[in-house]
Amino acid sequence: MSAVWPHLPILQVIIPLFGALLAGFLRRSGLAFALALAVSWVMPVISIALMWQVLSSGVISYHLGGWEPPFGIEYRVDVLNAFVLVLVSTVGAVTMPFARRSIAFEIADDQGAWFYCMYLLCLTGLLGITITGDAFNAFVFLEISSLSTYVMIALGPDRRALLASYQYLIMGTIGATFYVIGIGLIYLATGTLNMADIAARLGVAWTHDARVVIAALAFVTVGISLKLALFPLHAWLPNAYTYAPSWATAFLSATATKVAIYLLIRYFYSIFGAAIDFDSLPITEIIIALSVAAMFIASFIAVFEKNLKRMLAYSSVAQIGYITLGVGLANQAGLTGGLVHLVNHALMKATLFLAAGAIFYRAGTVQLKQLAGIGRKMPVTMAAFTIAGFGLIGTPGTAGFISKWYLAVGALDKGLWLLVFLIVGSSLIALVYVGRVLEIAWLREPGPKVASASDPPLSMLVPLVVLALAVIFFGFDTEWTAGIAGKAAHYLLAGLR
Amino acid sequence: MPTLSLTNLLAHYNYFITIFLMMSGLYIVVAGSNMAKKLVGLSIFQTSVYLLYIEPAKIVGGTAPIIDPAYTVYSNPLPHVLILTAIVVGVATLALGLALVVRINEAYGTIEEDEIFERDREQ
Numbered sequence: 182m183s184a185v186w187p188h189l190p191i192l193q194v195i196i197p198l199f200g201a202l203l204a205g206f207l208r209r210s211g212l213a214f215a216l217a218l219a220v221s222w223v224m225p226v227i228s229i230a231l232m233w234q235v236l237s238s239g240v241i242s243y244h245l246g247g248w249e250p251p252f253g254i255e256y257r258v259d260v261l262n263a264f265v266l267v268l269v270s271t272v273g274a275v276t277m278p279f280a281r282r283s284i285a286f287e288i289a290d291d292q293g294a295w296f297y298c299m300y301l302l303c304l305t306g307l308l309g310i311t312i313t314g315d316a317f318n319a320f321v322f323l324e325i326s327s328l329s330t331y332v333m334i335a336l337g338p339d340r341r342a343l344l345a346s347y348q349y350l351i352m353g354t355i356g357a358t359f360y361v362i363g364i365g366l367i368y369l370a371t372g373t374l375n376m377a378d379i380a381a382r383l384g385v386a387w388t389h390d391a392r393v394v395i396a397a398l399a400f401v402t403v404g405i406s407l408k409l410a411l412f413p414l415h416a417w418l419p420n421a422y423t424y425a426p427s428w429a430t431a432f433l434s435a436t437a438t439k440v441a442i443y444l445l446i447r448y449f450y451s452i453f454g455a456a457i458d459f460d461s462l463p464i465t466e467i468i469i470a471l472s473v474a475a476m477f478i479a480s481f482i483a484v485f486e487k488n489l490k491r492m493l494a495y496s497s498v499a500q501i502g503y504i505t506l507g508v509g510l511a512n513q514a515g516l517t518g519g520l521v522h523l524v525n526h527a528l529m530k531a532t533l534f535l536a537a538g539a540i541f542y543r544a545g546t547v548q549l550k551q552l553a554g555i556g557r558k559m560p561v562t563m564a565a566f567t568i569a570g571f572g573l574i575g576t577p578g579t580a581g582f583i584s585k586w587y588l589a590v591g592a593l594d595k596g597l598w599l600l601v602f603l604i605v606g607s608s609l610i611a612l613v614y615v616g617r618v619l620e621i622a623w624l625r626e627p628g629p630k631v632a633s634a635s636d637p638p639l640s641m642l643v644p645l646v647v648l649a650l651a652v653i654f655f656g657f658d659t660e661w662t663a664g665i666a667g668k669a670a671h672y673l674l675a676g677l678r
Numbered sequence: 679m680p681t682l683s684l685t686n687l688l689a690h691y692n693y694f695i696t697i698f699l700m701m702s703g704l705y706i707v708v709a710g711s712n713m714a715k716k717l718v719g720l721s722i723f724q725t726s727v728y729l730l731y732i733e734p735a736k737i738v739g740g741t742a743p744i745i746d747p748a749y750t751v752y753s754n755p756l757p758h759v760l761i762l763t764a765i766v767v768g769v770a771t772l773a774l775g776l777a778l779v780v781r782i783n784e785a786y787g788t789i790e791e792d793e794i795f796e797r798d799r800e801q
Contacts (some may be wrong), residue, residue: 317760324770324771332777343782347782351707358724
């Protein structure tokens with residue numbers, strides 16, 4: 182054990198990477214699933230061990246191949262990325278048992294193994310982006326996760342999945358290329374790719390020629406914003422989430438956009454914010470304005486959607502707005518709120534999309550008008566959906582309330598009292614779209630499509646119930662979410678210039 | 679701050695080529711409706727970034743960084759290595775994109791975007 186202990190950071194990447202290779206060789210979807218499950222259950226153990234190490238003894242710096250940074254690639258784990266690592270790996274571990282039946286139902290058997298192979302590659306990429314301390318290494322992991330995501334989406338049961346995947350490929354590649362252009366400009370200005378080293382040198386480049394630094398910041402911001410679906414760069418997301426296999430949607434909505442948001446926070450707070458005077462640029466204003474636009478416009482679109490998954494996808498765009506709002510507020514309470522919502526939204530959206538997957542598994546449709554009375558036929562599934570739905574609205578007693586509380590406090594601390602009303606107002610729109618589904622599901626007589634539906638088997642039900650209970654649990658006990666997010670926010674704000 | 683002058687502009691002609699490629703690639707992606715052609719545009723866009731990295735790294739008369747008294751002028755090897763990685767990523771993206779276009783052609787019978795949207799609407 183003591184021999185493995187110092188090498189935990191690299192294991193976060195190596196284990197799923199080799200798991201993916203092996204899954205590709207196995208070819209049998211049952212075996213590949215068992216492998217994916219084993220890997221998914223090992224990852225949280227490692228990331229929680231890393232979190233424990235960080236909390237007890239501070240930042241971990243791991244040198245790949247023994248090369249000293251900034252010459253070699255450095256994996257750097259602090260409170261912030263340990264927090265995101267735990268989130269990503271735990272979501273993978275909790276949702277994975279659901280995949281077996283759902284994927285077998287939606288994907289041809291000979292393609293099942295490839296799906297798990299792609300999932301493991303995606304996990305490699307997401308954990309890699311989160312753990313690396315090297316700007317270019319982050320790009321490589323970004324592309325690993327993106328390429329595998331395109332394949333996962335394209336494996337969806339409808340032919341429109343192919344189109345959604347293609348559109349995402351175009352947008353995603355433009356985003357990643359913008360990111361590389363930004364990194365190239367940073368490298369030209371500073372001569373380094375190590376994130377901590379860039380932060381140390383960027384100040385000199387800023388005083389020498391601010392234009393290069395501003396251009397780099399713009400390219401990096403737009404590139405990552407495409408990945409995280411910041412309004413109005415979210416056009417790829419609704420189709421991708423609607424037509425991807427149900428389980429893939431649940432996993433991606435809870436992890437992929439969150440990791441991109443993490444990367445944006447890293448650039449804003451640990452790299453650019455640490456080196457240059459951020460207040461001289463109108464960044465926070467732009468981010469807050471776009472976040473508010475996302476909260477309202479995407480929520481409005483969600484109200485009128487006819488397809489449950491597409492409605493949840495638009496709701497995701499709106500909820501991402503809350504997270505970026507916290508990023509833009511840039512004070513202790515606001516940033517804590519953003520980071521808490523990162524976790525809370527992941528839990529709620531995973532629950533909702535898994536519920537949608539369970540409905541598709543039993544009823545064969547996610548068109549809202551055909552789902553009348555589904556709550557009476559699938560009571561446990563819809564109970565989980567209801568709990569997570571109340572979380573989205575921000576009802577007290579659910580995790581969603583905690584995030585909105587911190588965000589509102591952050592807005593007040595900044596003197597933006599209007600923003601508090603906007604946060605409450607957009608929650609009311611969430612009440613409309615969630616309420617519409619609940620009314621259809623619980624109050625109407627069951628239609629022909631759902632007549633023979635019933636709650637799914639235990640392997641699908643347990644992840645759903647565990648996540649729904651987590652939404653309630655984190656509404657009362659905030660030590661693990663808001664407590665650690667507060668520490669991360671404090672750490673990030675202390676690093677600002 | 680560098681001043682704007684003709685010599686300054688000419689001295690940076692390589693950047694203008696890069697930006698021209700970048701913009702034409704991006705334009706093809708945005709304006710095209712044939713899915714295969716859009717991927718070609720995407721590829722040009724990515725290729726322009728390779729130039730952005732390589733040009734400043736190359737020094738006229740510079741060689742590979744060989745530690746030997748005979749060589750004193752080196753080109754910076756790091757951007758070259760980075761772009762080797764980026765080229766691999768670009769090839770993988772293009773291959774996956776083209777594979778998707780083949781599948782789309784099988785499913786829809788066309789790779790023109792507006793025709794595909796029409797067929798989905800009819801459905």
